[in-house]
Amino acid sequence: DAGVIQSPRHEVTEMGQEVTLRCKPISGHNSLFWYRQTMMRGLELLIYFNNNVPIDDSGMPEDRFSAKMPNASFSTLKIQPSEPRDSAVYFCASSYYRDRGSDTQYFGPGTRLTVL
Amino acid sequence: DQQVKQNSPSLSVQEGRISILNCDYTNSMFDYFLWYKKYPAEGPTFLISISSIKDKNEDGRFTVFLNKSAKHLSLHIVPSQPGDSAVYFCAASLYSSASKIIFGSGTRLSIRP
Numbered sequence: 001d002a003g004v005i006q007s008p009r010h011e012v013t014e015m016g017q018e019v020t021l022r023c024k025p026i027s028g029h030n031s032l033f034w035y036r037q038t039m040m041r042g043l044e045l046l047i048y049f050n051n052n053v054p055i056d057d058s059g060m061p062e063d064r065f066s067a068k069m070p071n072a073s074f075s076t077l078k079i080q081p082s083e084p085r086d087s088a089v090y091f092c093a094s095s096y097y098r099d100r101g102s103d104t105q106y107f108g109p110g111t112r113l114t115v116l
Numbered sequence: 117d118q119q120v121k122q123n124s125p126s127l128s129v130q131e132g133r134i135s136i137l138n139c140d141y142t143n144s145m146f147d148y149f150l151w152y153k154k155y156p157a158e159g160p161t162f163l164i165s166i167s168s169i170k171d172k173n174e175d176g177r178f179t180v181f182l183n184k185s186a187k188h189l190s191l192h193i194v195p196s197q198p199g200d201s202a203v204y205f206c207a208a209s210l211y212s213s214a215s216k217i218i219f220g221s222g223t224r225l226s227i228r229p
Binding site: 031043108 | 216217
């Protein structure tokens, strides 16, 4: 049974370039989360979706970051333009959302982004 | 302002002994707490959770204790095994909006032979 799939696993780019990270949640899950892990700030929630609708994007650092979920099986996190301080590991997670909150979140393996 | 704090960045424990990882939180509205475990180059995996209506939850070698008055929780691993070497994240949420989980900064646990 496939877990959360993220691509690419590693991305090296130059400052100013556009970066797109991809995520395929676990089939049947209807909540999707994007996290960023850095040494300074630890693991922080950037944005999450319930039933493909963005619910809370208060963690998105600035307008250079955007996330979409066009359908239940795919989401993207885009950074345009990228900056060296965006270098981090980006995790996608999914869970099953019910009226009384979400079930356990399952994380993907992460994308390690390096912006030179 | 960190709402979930893990003040020990690392911990070393001898194999077979008890590992105790600690976590403090500041938001008294949190009512659901979780521990995640993370190996290098992998995403965090759920380990154990506890609701604020309980003060203890046990799952095999893992037990989580919650002290609401002190806003403190701890994870006990007994006995510690080499495979337990990983980074452990404490996390908290408002169960009414359990989608949003706030993570601590993590504690790296090393089990030495």
